[in-house]
Amino acid sequence: MSAYNFGPNHPMSPKRLELTARLARELGIFDLPQVRVLESFVADDDALATVHSRAYIAAVRRVGADPTLSDPGRGLGTEDDPAFAGMHEAGARLAGASLIAADTLISGAAVRAVNFGGGMHHASREKASGFCIYNDVAMAVMRLLDSGVSRIAYIDIDAHHGDGTQNAFWDDPRVLTISLHESGLTLFPGTGFANEIGGPGAEGSAVNVALPAGTSDAGWLRAFHAIVPPLVKAFGPEVIVSQHGCDSHREDELTHLNTSVDAQREAALSVATLADAVCDGRWIALGGGGYSIVNVVPRVWSHLMAIAAGKPVPLRTAVPPSWRDHVREHYGREAPLFMGEDADTWWRSWEVGYNPADAVDRSVMATRKAVFPLYGLDPWFD
Template sequence: MKKADACYVYSHEEHAYHFHDKHPFNPRRLTLTKDLLETCSSLDHSSVIKARKATEQELALVHDSAYIEAVKLAGANQLSADKARNYGLGTDDTPLFEGMHDAASYLVGGTLAAVDAVMNGEYTHALHLGGGLHHGFRGKASGFCIYNDSAIAIEYVKQTYQARVLYVDTDAHHGDGVQWSFYDDPDVFTLSIHETGRYLFPGTGSITERGAGSGYGFKLNIPLEAFTEDDSFIASYETAFREAVEFFKPDLILTVNGADSHYLDPLTHLHTSLKSFHFIPKLAHELAHEYCAGRWVAVGGGGYDHWRVVPRAWGSIWLEMTEQTHILDQPIPTDWIDRWKSESDVPLPTRWHDDQSMFPTIPRKPIITARNQQTVEKALFSIRNEKKLRKS
């Protein structure tokens, strides 16, 4: 595959989606990742397309008009605190900031530009790291997410291209906003592999959430035990993804690539390393070519260790998309380290892989692995049963 077969969607306007300097959701992640790829000479200007601003009509594919208007007013300091909170705005998770409607609209527009690039046949794959705001609801902000770019993009693909979408979410937090947007829709299959909601926001994503009405059986959740390590994460992800894609046979795969299941992430309790983040896009790439002519759009998501984890995890997606994974065996360029070390409060990584000696031993690993295997078996029961019925 040539580099031109994948595009990298980015626009400086996306950096305006910035709650405040101490908020964990920081656009610095976009800068660090893009700069790392450029320093490795793996990303050039010819592969970059600009994120555009989504129209209000496009936002309304998922969000209520009253909510969109509330976001506009809140970003102009024209909405009372009480009314803002009714819409999930002005909270600790989703504080108000000036121009929030425009900034959030660019994140949505970037994902729409990515799906257009792929569905129009201009590119086989597209990466938009500014997207992945999967907690936004029809009429309410949640979990750092104002507008839900992934849900909007899926509805846009359905209406514009009459296509069926497999949504695969490996963020450590359940992809609740996307799941509920299409809970009764048989043309959208949602797969979320995440830390169990017993310990982590948003508290949903159990194996019993399978869809409703004609959408029953098209929603799949794999809630993993806290302290899940690479081997169990990868096995659970691969088994669920392979069975879901074979069952559903989508026209497009859309992946949300949160980097917050990593051991160093400050907000979650999973225990993976870069080994998992190298495998996640590898499998998505393989299955996209096997089932839907390569049509694969990847977006960002969570990930709150900005310096050590996110640039390497997100950079790995682009290296996989463009078949440059040999770079993963090379050192992180000293130019990148020297450029950013004065701003970082932690030592920057020197390699794309993690030193496994940095990870403490989890004494309950066999128990955690067995429980995750059991969860996968239970979660996949309805798909496997339906496949048997189809054959009979």
């Protein structure tokens, strides 16, 4: 999985995957009796072609075989997505893991699955974008649909708008895509506004909450709870797929949001609760962005895996000393002492009322007004 590597100076370092796996292992998450760790595989062209054009797949193969043959028109060999040897195999292996996640749910071998190496939500049918080569998210959703699943809710809490996945299902009323992200006015990819609600015949299938820069835990969680649970419950999916990019954290250098590890853990708990309430627990959780590779990413995604396994790690749990020693020895950094940050994650329920003077509330209300009536919900009260 760590072969997905754009180079030593690129923000998306594969070290974040190594550190996450190591932390989860040392916390005992992989040893829980209800957990199986499965090896990924390189997805074949037929699987990739459920989301991407064969011409694009061929271009990725060509550039991966000879990185001097960059194809900027297809997003290959750009500043965001530099060409590297083995690019096709590396991207297809991340996608393969998400396909395994889908297949385990389809077969009934598992109810929940996590691929923290996935979540590549910017890749489009014909183009790489935003560090994403193949859109494993859309591929997993397509695999579920092709198996006969009739309704899927996709929840994206990455700081960046999940544009590639939204666009893949823009005209498909079977898939509800909800993206909670920093406004495109201040952050890549510059999309994801409240008026993006899906194509003809699929109005309301795309939902976007464009949060103002600087939004902290209270506003972020208020927005999440004001939008996600009521819409998912009204939609009634058979499976939830979620993307847990953790770049909304206040330490992340690529974004301008202000959340904590604690808030992101709270959001994961809420997705798990929602899956139990609406689709008998069926839930696929994926990674995504996140560029604070020591302090944030390993803790957030270890919490995600523990929650999916039904054994949440308490926030005051000590980070294993052996993991902290590894970080000190190999990265020259002092790692966090605890699995949480003692953050105040209190948030105001929408039931207490809408505050037009609050920028977060204005963003939430814009989304509720655009979409809630399409589900028979009152944007002011439901």
